[in-house]
Amino acid sequence: MGQLIIHMERDVPARGMNKSALPDINKLKEHLFDRDYELIRSLFPISINTKTPKMIYPGSGCDILVPLLFVKHLFPNITSLELQLIDLFPQEVLVKTILDDLGIPFSAENEKILFYWHGVLVNLQCTVANAFSFNFAQFDIYFERAFRIMKDQDPEFEKKIVAKLKSGGILISDSGFSNISLQRITVPKELSSYGEMVVGVKK
Numbered sequence: 001m002g003q004l005i006i007h008m009e010r011d012v013p014a015r016g017m018n019k020s021a022l023p024d025i026n027k028l029k030e031h032l033f034d035r036d037y038e039l040i041r042s043l044f045p046i047s048i049n050t051k052t053p054k055m056i057y058p059g060s061g062c063d064i065l066v067p068l069l070f071v072k073h074l075f076p077n078i079t080s081l082e083l084q085l086i087d088l089f090p091q092e093v094l095v096k097t098i099l100d101d102l103g104i105p106f107s108a109e110n111e112k113i114l115f116y117w118h119g120v121l122v123n124l125q126c127t128v129a130n131a132f133s134f135n136f137a138q139f140d141i142y143f144e145r146a147f148r149i150m151k152d153q154d155p156e157f158e159k160k161i162v163a164k165l166k167s168g169g170i171l172i173s174d175s176g177f178s179n180i181s182l183q184r185i186t187v188p189k190e191l192s193s194y195g196e197m198v199v200g201v202k203k
Contacts, residue, residue, distance in 0.1 A: 009093045012100040014108040019116045023102040031065055031098060039188050040066070043073040046185055046199070049168040051079045053140035058131030059147040060085035062094035064124070065102075067143045068117050070172060074199075080121040086134060092126040132157060136164045144173040148194065151176060165202050173198045 029037055053075070057067055064085070071081060085091060092113070099106055099115060106115035113124040127134075132154045142165055151157050162180050165171060171182060174192035182200025191197040 009097045011093070012096045014096075015105040017107050017115055017121075018105050019119060019121075021104055021116060022118065023104055027102045028065065031101070032069075035190065036066065037069075039191050040069045040073060043070070043187060045076050046074050046170070046201075048075050048078065048140065048170055050140055051077065052082070053078060054082040054084070054138075055141035055143055056084045056086065056136065056139045057143040057145075058086045058134075059144070059150055060087050060091065061089075062091045062098065063145065064095045064098055066145060068122070070143065071120070071141075072118050074170070074172075078120055080123065081117075082123045082125075084125045084127055084139075086127045086129055086131050088128065088130060090126070090128055095124070095126060136161075138164050138166050140166055140169045142169070142171045142173070144176075146174065146193070148175040162202065167202055169202045171198065171200050171202065 055067065055071070057063070060067075067083065071078070085095070096106065096113065099113075104115050104117070106113050108114075111125065113126070115122050115124070131150075142161055158177050158180060162171070162177075171177060171180075175194045175196045175198075177198050177200070178196075180200075181203060182198070183203055185199040185201070187197050187199045189195045189197050
């Protein structure tokens with residue numbers, strides 16, 4: 001029988017950051033599909049040309065944990081992460097709830113959520129916007145998951161994304177980008193429901 005993951009938001013106050021705080025593994029697993037958790041843990045580290053990358057995730061919903069797990073296993077040497085979740089609906093309260101469920105305290109400053117994830121300082125911004133009309137600044141990591149159907153409305157979206165991805169930047173997607181020139185990295189195809197998992201470096 002399949003897993004059912006339900007998120008119920010609640011008002012969680014900012015209690016300040018704690019660099020030594022680690023996520024409760026049992027709670028973490030409750031927020032993830034079993035297969036995803038094990039497959040992400042099997043990823044091998046890859047190089048990225050900055051220790052302080054900026055990462056964007058369009059169509060994110062409240063999915064804060066999967067990109068953080070990818071970052072932990074793919075980029076263990078980074079010191080901080082600027083992460084921007086972009087969605088049509090507000091997700092900040094749910095994200096704070098999930099962090100609190102896992103025992104990760106956070107600070108809230110200037111519409112951003114700051115916390116430590118396995119010693120990495122995460123500067124998180126939850127942006128309410130349409131990704132297809134959003135004016136992206138350049139970024140180091142692109143993350144996409146379960147966004148395939150939405151992308152159909154803009155055939156040029158993938159080209160626009162790659163144009164904003166910095167040289168040497170990393171693209172992570174569970175579908176698409178088949179005609180984009182990338183240095184492809186071998187990862188489990190099962191990480192994608194479509195069997196098309198892509199992790200690649202922009203040349």
